[in-house]
Amino acid sequence: MKTGRVIKSTGSWYEVLTETGPVRARLRGKFKQQGLKLTNPVAVGDQVTLQAESQQETYTIQEIAPRENYVIRKSTRKAHHAHIIASNIDQAFLMVTIQQPRTSLGFIDRFLVSTESFRIPTTILVNKADLPLNEAGEELLQDLHEIYEPLGYPVLELSALHEQDLLEGFGPLLRGKTTLLSGHSGVGKSTLLNQLVPGARQTTKDISAYSAKGVHTTTFAEMFAVEGLDAFLIDTPGIKEFGVLDIEEQELSHYFVEMRQYLGECKYHNCRHVSEPGCRIIERVEEGYIHPYRYENYVNLLHEEDTHR
Ligand SMILES: Nc1nc2c(ncn2[C@@H]2O[C@H](COP(=O)(O)OP(=O)(O)O)[C@@H](O)[C@H]2O)c(=O)[nH]1
Ligand SMILES: [Mg+2]
Ligand SMILES: [Zn+2]
Structure with a gap:
């Protein structure tokens, strides 16, 4: 058994960097995914375990170590599927x-x-x-x-x-x-x-x-x-923008770090921070604690299709 890190994917073959240098590896048969619906089972950055194929310099990927994190984008080919760009x-x-x-x-x-x-x-x-x-x-x-x-x-x-x-x-x-x-x-x-x-x-x-x-x-x-x-x-060539994958309206403000600290303080608990009365975020924008450009971009992202279900 060999371990290594996937450094390149060319569709069916992967280049895996091992202790002794890069090798070519591939998947055999169906590979089970946990949770996420993915269009690519193996991504650049994955830590994998390899099994040598008989008589060849090639390997089969046996196992993918749990990913510490990953970046994904929506699949352009399959609805409700994501494409992993890279991991770890x-x-x-x-x-x-x-x-x-x-x-x-x-x-x-x-x-x-x-x-x-x-x-x-x-x-x-x-x-x-x-x-x-x-x-x-x-x-x-x-x-x-x-x-x-x-x-x-x-x-x-x-x-x-x-x-x-x-x-x-x-x-x-x-x-x-x-x-x-x-x-x-x-x-x-x-x-x-x-x-x-x-x-x-x-x-x-x-x-x-x-x-x-x-x-x-x-x-x-x-x-x-x-x-x-x-x-x-x-x-990441050719990737104009990734992510923002099914982020709920309510969730978006959590990813604006300067808003986080005020999130429990709006009058309405389901406040979108757009025009609601008693909105603490709007108050903080007016008081100059949240930059108006950032707030503007928050509102723009909120209104984008991407952030809706
Ligand atoms: N003046 C200047 N030009 C740069 C610099 N870095 C890249 N470029 C030029 O910008 C153009 C695009 O660079 P490239 O590396 O292909 O961009 P990429 O699309 O982000 O990979 C090329 O003509 C580079 O020579 C820089 O620091 N200063
Ligand atoms: Mg380039
Ligand atoms: Zn609010």
Whole structure:
């Protein structure tokens, strides 16, 4: 028996990193899932037990260790099914850019709701710090620091093009951990990966290429070992946004960390914090304790189809 960690999935075959290096493995027969209805039984990040197949260099996956956590998105193929993107994640890095392209606060808050719901600590990485900012850009950058840092989401500026930035500022954050790297297309995820993992050879694309149709390739998440840091980075290509899977209206405010502490204090126990009288959350927004942008994004998410049954 061998154990290892799934680092890549290509449909029917999985690449599993074992003590002696990567091997190819597959599932045999039906694999029972517990609870969740999944379209993929094995995900990147899973710890698995392997059995050697006869006369071959290949293995069969015998068992998947219970997952500490995972990120999922709704299946696009099967109703009420989820697709596991990755599992056993210690932290998430949301890469954003102020310009080329500009990341919206709405997108950031949606992502944070997801990682809160999956209980994954999240850092916001502002990439392309080498580019000069205009006035609006400066304002957005300041907003990012002012809004998210007090909530417990560190906001770090870096340039994926500058090796020195990465080794000194970024590398130590990865040490000993499995990190999910996410963000819009074009923010620089692949560039960063290529710098940290020389063997990754991720294709990077010019921003101009993104407007063209057909660039949204559906690829699987892939995990990369970062040499010397005992770390893993999970790249999530093609995933625009994950999560927010059947979150009940009542539940959404629990994933806005600054709202949690006031949740029992509204006049009505089933308060949605939109226009109800005696709403403590609205009061706290008016008093300046909850940022108006965050509240606005809360209301937007509440009104989205996704958050309804
Ligand atoms: N100026 C600047 N450009 C960057 C930086 N990081 C990435 N880019 C460029 O942004 C474009 C998209 O990068 P890519 O890594 O493919 O983004 P991904 O879609 O998130 O993987 C490429 O042209 C990169 O060269 C950076 O820190 N500064
Ligand atoms: Mg990429
Ligand atoms: Zn309320």
